[in-house]
Amino acid sequence: LKRLEDGRLLRGEGRFVDDVAPVNCLHVALLRSPVASGRLAGVDLASAREAPGVVAVFAAGDLAGSCGALAVHLTTPGAVSPERPILAADRIRFVGEMIAAVVADTRYAAADAVNLMSADIEPLPAVVTFEDAMAENAPLVHEAVPENLYYLGHRAYGNVEQAFEQADVIVEGEVTHPRVSPAPMEGRGVLAVPDGAGVAVWTSTQVPHLAAEAIAECLSLEPSLVRVVAADVGGGFGIKAQVYPEEILLAWIARRLNAPVKWIETRSEHMQAASHARDQNVKFSAAVRQDGRVLGLRVTIFSSIGAYGIRPFGPLLDPLGTAGLMTGPYDIRDYEYDTYAVATNKSPEGPYRGVGMVTAVLAHERLMDLIAARLGVDPVEVRRVNFVRPERMPYLSVTGHAYESGDYIAALESAMRAFDYAGTRHEQKKARAEGRLFGVGIGSYVEYTGAGSSTFKGRGMMDIPGTDTARVWLADDGAVHLQTTCPAVGQGSHTTFAQVAAAGIGIEPESIVVEQTDTAQVGHGTGSFMSRGSVTAATSTYRAASLLREAILEAASYRLEVPIDRVSIDRATLSKLAADNDGSLDVSVTYDAVQASHPYATHMCVVEVDAATGAVQILRYVVAEDCGVLINPMIVEGQVAGGVAQAVGAALMEEVAYGPDGELRSGTLLDYLVPSVGEVPLVEIEHLVTPSTVHELGTKGVGEGGTIGGTAAIANAIADALSITDVTLPLTPDRIVALMQ
Known part of the structure; x- marks a missing residue:
């Protein structure tokens, strides 16, 4: 089934935030700091107040007593996340x-x-890198955050000391992932409209219910008085899976002026103030047997979080995400980590496709290649000897991830066949004999998706419910309508949700009307991130649709005075019921996943590096993935290919660069490069299907895997071509030339 939403969007009928235009709408522009650290002595607003067309001007003092700061509610032991002011006061x-x-x-x-x-x-001294921030007597980003550490986590599992004593070799390495921007096509935007005693907000968001809760809290309103509508969203990738001060501010201004107000972000604002991601360094040391088996692993993780922890996650996303999946798809039982969440004078770090996991996979896949190089064996064989065996499923990882099903060896072998691994290695030998820099890279991983309430509560993230709700109803127009708490953000979820609902009811997907999320019309839920759509929202959709089917059959049987077994659900039946609709054909179901799902894949690619310029060309790219049951294979493949495109950017060109004083040096798309069609390879995809055993649809989620495996595979291929050990991304031409020299 082709994507149902594409026709409307291609015809220009999308309704993004900026397309919503209430009468007499006012417009907001924002004064932002040009410096990274300093004391705000005052703001001269007089000339702005007298400017043509200006209705009002506001600074922090105007908000005092009527608009609170944006708080993150954490119960994680040792974690600190200072409140974030809506407007800077001092x-x-x-x-x-x-x-x-x-x-x-x-x-x-x-x-x-x-x-x-x-x-x-x-101006005050700024701390820009985690090394700066952790130096002795470093300036503090927050007085309430000693040593600039939002969080320091240490865990040890098994007997790591013994593992290192028994090792034949010790293999060490280091990877650095730069700070990057998800850079969606549509930036952020907010429209706020007074609504009686409350406010209605249209915002480009992945988490409308979480935004509504934060707005109500900051404005001291009853939650029922705040309505948030997720308009069409032109890409999110995680950058919109949080609540921003602009959303709070616009809601406050609308109520203060009793008028609709709109703010649409510029690209330079986006690069400055929308959250960034990654910005991590991982040092690892592994105790290894002569056959390549990893006996023990020690890891130190540094994450530059920026100036604030974001709502709802706080400063814990990457530090805990990376630490929790450093063992990946490998059977490693003795593991120890230290993870540092470091405050720096940069834009706050937030989620981005594969949060925490991209860097974890980059590290453990570099480790596998370094072991192979140290022992003189094929990197494939090192992975094979360390993989969790399929007969051990379900498998509880040492950090507590419950891998419910899968066959990592099968994914590796499927990728090898499609890739012609032996033939490619032979081609590599020929290329090297000719003096060409030809590299082969592998990225194997397992990720976690669609977590429920227990996962977030266990991490102390109290602002995330972990549940998702679907509402399915027969509308007065005779069509079945659907809303979920996971808004579409470009990933084709209107199509997949329509397919799931249609299967539950027994009608065609084209007859389902899928609406964007409106908190006033659908029950509470979490939102679109962590590949939740095909897991949590799809499950609640299927359950609600199945219940609606039963209600329709019973209502039709009664009203048409025929036995249920003679009733068919078709357009005519639905139209008759809609004509006499008493509101009973309206079903909502909330689903709370008992545990996360764990899709996995192996990526393989071939690159050639130009020895003179350092330019990288990706010659071939293969993915063998298992995301459980595929609702729509075409959409799955689009998600994988899109994720690989973002991995290309991270591996080869993207970096949010700051100067030593915290000034942003990549504030436009002239300075911050993103891949175009010329850099992104054709992605060949092989599907494996081992259904999830914890969700009734058997789905596992697929939105992030392309990025998670892709970054490691490309980095490994370049490292293979150049014969380097430690990897600092992005591997730009100038950086590669410096490495070769």
């Missing part, structure tokens, strides 16, 4: 932090007025 902590807002009758008048403002900021 302290500046990163370039792009909001200082003041102008409200005007046009967007252009508001932007012009911002240029008339000036902020008196006394």
Whole structure:
């Protein structure tokens, strides 16, 4: 089935935040800090107030007593996440932090007025890298965060000391993943409209219910008085899976002025103030037997979190995510880690496709290749000897991940066949004999997706419910309508949800009307991240649709005065029921996954590096993946290929760069490169299916896997071509030339 939503979007009928245009809507522009760290002595707003078209100007003092700071509610022992002010009052902590807002009758008048403002900021020393932040006597980003550590976690499993004593060899390495931006096609945008005693907010978000809760909390409103609508979203990738101060501010302004107000982010604002991701360094040391078996693993993880922990995750996403999956698909029982969440004067770090797992996989896949090089064996064989065997499923990893089903060896062998691994290695030998830099890379991984409430509560993330709700009903137009708490953000979920609902009811997917999420119309839930859609939202959709089918059959049997076994659900039946609809044909179901799912894959690629320029060409790319039951194979393949494209960017070109004073050096897409069709290879995909045993649909989720496995595979291929050990991404041409020299 082709994507049902594409026709509407291609015809320009999408309704994004900026397309929602209430009468007499005012426009907001924001004054942001040009410095990374400083004391805010004052803001001159006088000229802006007198500018043409300006309706109001606000600074932090105007919010006092009526708008609280954005708080993260954590119960994680040892974790600290200071409140984030909506507008900076006295302290500046990163370039792009909001200082003041102008409200005007046009967007252009508001932007012009911002240029008339000036902020008196006394610059202070900034800490930009985690090394800076952890240095002795380093300036503190927050007085309430000693040593600039939001969190320091240490765990040891098994007997690591004994494993290292028994090792034949010790293999060490280091990887660094740069700070990157998800850079969706559509930036952020917010429209807030007064709604009686409350407020209605249209926002480009992946988490409308979490946004509604935060707005209500900051404005001291009853939750029922805040309605959040996820308009069409032009890409999210995690950057919109959080609550931003702009969403709170717009809601406050709308209520203060009793008028609709809109803010649409510019790309330069996006690069400054929307969350970034990754920015991690991992050092690892493995105790290894002569046959390649890893006996024990020690890891130290540094994550540069930025100026604040974000709501709802706080500063824990990457530090815990990377630590929890460092053993990956491998049977490693003796494991020890230290993970540091470090405060720095940069934009806050947030989720991005494969959060925490991309760096974990980069590290453990570099480890597998380094072991192979040290022992003089094929990297495939090192992975094979360390994989969790299929007969051990379900398998509980040492860090507590319950891998419910899978065959990692089968995925490896499927990729090898499609890739012609032996033939490719032979081709590599020929290329090297000719002096060409030809490398083969492998990225095997397991990820976790679709977690329920127990996972988030176990991590102390109290702002995340972990559940998702679907509402399916027969509308007055005679069509079956569907809403879930997981809004579509470009991943084709309207199609997959329609397919699931249609299967539950027994009608065609094309007859299902899937609506974007409106918190006033569907029960509580978590949102679209962590590949939740095909797991949690799809399960609640199927259950609700199945219950609606039963209700329709009973209602039709009664109203048509025929036995249930003679009733068929078709357009005519639905139209008759809709004409006499008493509201009973409306079903909502909330689903709470008892545990996360664990899809997995092996990626393989071939690269050639130009020895003169350092340019990298990806010659071939193969993925063998298992995401459980496939609802729509075409959409699955689109998700995998799109994820690989973002992995290409991270591996080869993308880096949010800051100078030593915390100034942003990659503030536009001229400075921050993203891959185009010319850099992204054709991705050949092999499907394996081992259904999830913990979700009734058998699905496992697929939204992030392309990025998780892709970054490691490409990095390993380049490392193989250059014969290097430690890897610092991105491997840009100038960095590669420096490595060769």
